[in-house]
Amino acid sequence: xxxxxxxxxxxxxxxxxxxxxxxxxxxxxxxxxxxxxxxxxxxxxxxxxxxxxxxxxxxxxxxxxxxxxxxxxxxxxxxxxxxxxxxxxxxxxxxxxxxxxxxxxxxxxxxxxxxxxxxxxxxxxxxxxxxxxxxxxxxxxxxxxxxxxxxxxxxxxxxxxxxxxxxxxxxxxxxxxxxxxxxxxxxxxxxxxxxxxxxxxxxxxxxxxxxxxxxxxxxxxxxxxxxxxxxxxxxxxxxxxxxxxxxxxxxxxxxxxxxxxxxxxxxxxxxxxxxxxxxxxxxxxxxxxxxxxxxxxxxxxxxxxxxxxxxxxxxxxxxxxxxxxxxxxxxxxxxxxxxxxxxxxxxxxxxxxxxxxxxxxxxxxxxxxxxxxxxxxxxxxxxxxxxxxxxxxxxxxxxxxxxxxxxxxxxxxxxxxxxxxxxxxxxxxxxxxxxxxxxxxxxxxxxxxxxxxxxxx
Numbered sequence: 001x002x003x004x005x006x007x008x009x010x011x012x013x014x015x016x017x018x019x020x021x022x023x024x025x026x027x028x029x030x031x032x033x034x035x036x037x038x039x040x041x042x043x044x045x046x047x048x049x050x051x052x053x054x055x056x057x058x059x060x061x062x063x064x065x066x067x068x069x070x071x072x073x074x075x076x077x078x079x080x081x082x083x084x085x086x087x088x089x090x091x092x093x094x095x096x097x098x099x100x101x102x103x104x105x106x107x108x109x110x111x112x113x114x115x116x117x118x119x120x121x122x123x124x125x126x127x128x129x130x131x132x133x134x135x136x137x138x139x140x141x142x143x144x145x146x147x148x149x150x151x152x153x154x155x156x157x158x159x160x161x162x163x164x165x166x167x168x169x170x171x172x173x174x175x176x177x178x179x180x181x182x183x184x185x186x187x188x189x190x191x192x193x194x195x196x197x198x199x200x201x202x203x204x205x206x207x208x209x210x211x212x213x214x215x216x217x218x219x220x221x222x223x224x225x226x227x228x229x230x231x232x233x234x235x236x237x238x239x240x241x242x243x244x245x246x247x248x249x250x251x252x253x254x255x256x257x258x259x260x261x262x263x264x265x266x267x268x269x270x271x272x273x274x275x276x277x278x279x280x281x282x283x284x285x286x287x288x289x290x291x292x293x294x295x296x297x298x299x300x301x302x303x304x305x306x307x308x309x310x311x312x313x314x315x316x317x318x319x320x321x322x323x324x325x326x327x328x329x330x331x332x333x334x335x336x337x338x339x340x341x342x343x344x345x346x347x348x349x350x351x352x353x354x355x356x357x358x359x360x361x362x363x364x365x366x367x368x369x370x371x372x373x374x375x376x377x378x379x380x381x382x383x384x385x386x387x388x389x390x391x392x393x394x395x396x397x398x399x400x401x402x403x404x405x406x407x408x409x410x411x412x413x414x415x416x417x418x419x420x421x422x423x424x425x426x427x428x429x430x431x432x433x434x435x436x437x438x439x440x441x442x443x444x445x446x447x448x449x450x451x452x453x454x455x456x457x
Contacts, residue, residue, distance in 0.1 A: 067248070068189035072197050074246025076204035078140065078182035081147060081239040082175040084208010086120065087318075089113045089287065090294040090311050091213045092167070095225065097295065100158055107417030110291065112163045114413040117287050119172025120179060122406035127180040128399030132392065135249035136181035143177025144240035146170050151233030155226025178240070180398070181247065183382050187394050188250035195334055195383050199326020202379035206322055206371075209315030211235075217308040263396055271451045272388050276401045278444030279385075282342070282377050284408035285437030288416040288430060289353075289370065290314075296427050300358045310363065314371035321375020329380060333457045334387055335449040338380045342442045344373035349435035354428065387457075412437075 093113060101109050127139055150171035157163050183198065190197040212232060219228035267273045289296075293314065297307035321341070329337040348369040356362025382398060389397040419429040449457060 063190055063193050067250075068197075070246045071185055071189055071248055071250075072201050074243045075182035075186055075201035077239040078143075078178045078243035078247065079201055079204035080208040080211075081236040081243065082120075082143070082178035082182075083205035084212055085147070085151075085171065085175065085236075086117060086287070087205055087209025087290060087315050088212040088216070088311070089116075089291045091216050091308060093291050094294040094298065094307065095216075095220070096163065099225070101160060101163070104160060105417070106292075106295075106420050107414050108160070110413040110417035112160075112168045113287070113291050114410050115164060115168035116172040116175070117283075117413070118406050118410035119169060120175040120406075121283070121402040121409050123173055123176035124180050124399040124402040124406070126399075127176055128184065128394075128402075129396055131181045131184050131249075132394070132396060136185050136247045137244075139177050139181045140240075140244050140247055143174045144237075144244060146174025147178060148174075148233055148237045148240060150174060151229050151236055155224075155229045178243065180402075182243065184394055184398060185247050185249055187386050193330055194386065195326040195329035195337075195380065196323075197326075198383050199323040199329075199379040202322040202326070202375070203319045206315045206318040206375065209318065210312045213308060213311045213315075217305070263400055266389075266397060266400060269388070271448045272385075272397070272401075274444045274448035274451070275384055275388065276404055278342075278441045278448065279381050279401055279405045280408045281437045281441035281444065282381065283405045284412040285434045285441070286374055286377050287409060287413055288434045291413050292416060292420070292427070292430065293367070296357070297363065299425065299427065300363070302360070302363075310367055313364065314367035317368045317371030318375035321372035322379040323375075325376040326379045326383070329383065333455070334380055334384050335445060335452065335457045338376060338384055339442065339445050339449060341373045341376040341380070342438055342445060345370060346435060346438045346442060348373060349431060349438065354431045354435070357427075357431070 093109060096112075097104070097106065097109050131139060150166055153166045153170075154163075157166050182201065186197050186201060187194060215232060215235075216228050219231060223231075267276065290311075294307045294311055297310050298304060302310075325337045325341055348366055352362060352369060353366040357366060385397055385401050386394050416430045416433060419433055420427065423429045
């Protein structure tokens with residue numbers, strides 16, 4: 001595939017892509033070499049001044065083509081295999097709390113899944129900048145090994161610490177190694193259509209949240225928990241093979257990413273700081289219903305079969321919630337679409353789940369609306385972060401954001417479990433906590449949006 005570099009004051013050329021470099025530096029270097037080779041032959045040859053140098057060269061994104069869409073397909077597979085597990089947490093929580101870990105209270109069990117989610121995002125502290133420097137290849141491969149091993153070993157876990165190590169730590173690290181570069185790689189091929197491309201890839205998370213719960217519900221009574229999770233492992237292995245083959249980078253090495261650490265100095269940018277705060281509050285709340293929804297349905301008196309099916313309904317709605325906001329965000333504005341989706345989430349929690357969650361119609365309406373509205377949390381938030389920086393520094397900004405966000409992931413589920421304990425097993429406090437987090441996120445994103453110019457942001 002030929003990539004073009006376009007000069008803002010002249011025609012396009014086919015110089016290999018070197019995003020955000022200055023032509024004058026290359027021009028001066030070449031002119032100096034010409035003088036050395038022509039010494040004595042052209043005494044009047046002079047170096048050009050910086051005023052005579054052409055304008056900045058900017059990278060032209062492919063915005064499509066076979067290779068670009070194959071990367072999206074590979075990212076879809078990686079997100080299916082990684083965050084598809086995250087969208088199945090409610091099934092694991094409900095089953096283990098009634099079987100292997102029945103002697104533990106909800107807040108203790110919650111730490112297993114909060115460690116998983118924490119590491120899935122916190123490992124971005126290294127993975128984002130490493131991606132900027134080395135690309136996705138040596139991140140996707142070990143991530144695949146960790147996630148597949150986690151599923152194959154989960155079935156033999158019997159003790160609390162087994163679940164912490166196998167699922168929480170190993171699974172969380174593997175998920176991060178798959179999730180972070182698969183999202184970042186899309187930004188190398190798309191800019192104007194990045195929201196749409198990222199949204200399409202993010203539907204993989206939702207499809208995983210549909211397939212895996214239904215698979216577990218069907219197989220656990222027939223072959224047991226151990227073999228049900230092994231079947232999941234084989235599916236994930238197949239998806240990871242595709243991801244390893246298809247996901248590639250398309251930009252040169254970032255000179256700014258010299259060390260794999262977040263750069264907290266960029267939090268001095270008000271818009272970025274408010275975006276990080278909003279993302280923190282979103283993730284603080286998001287995994288609470290994703291973890292406790294099945295247990296909530298059982299506690300409300302619904303059958304176990306219905307309680308297991310409610311999560312796939314949420315994730316089916318989330319397919320459209322991850323794709324459609326991403327599609328329209330490219331024309332209506334990424335922050336604009338995020339704010340609308342967060343507002344819709346607040347309505348679903350306070351106007352549907354809290355008063356009517358104990359009724360069949362109420363809980364179905366809630367999971368459909370919440371699934372659609374919260375779907376943009378995964379697909380649009382990384383795109384909003386990418387809008388605030390240059391593409392080659394995206395990994396550094398992403399790592400800084402999600403290092404902070406991961407703290408919310410670590411503490412949200414255990415806090416919700418503790419609230420559940422203090423309320424005597426009643427879920428109203430947990431629901432209010434979730435809704436208040438989204439209200440704070442709405443305020444933070446609204447402030448960030450107010451600091452931008454133009455209607456489409």
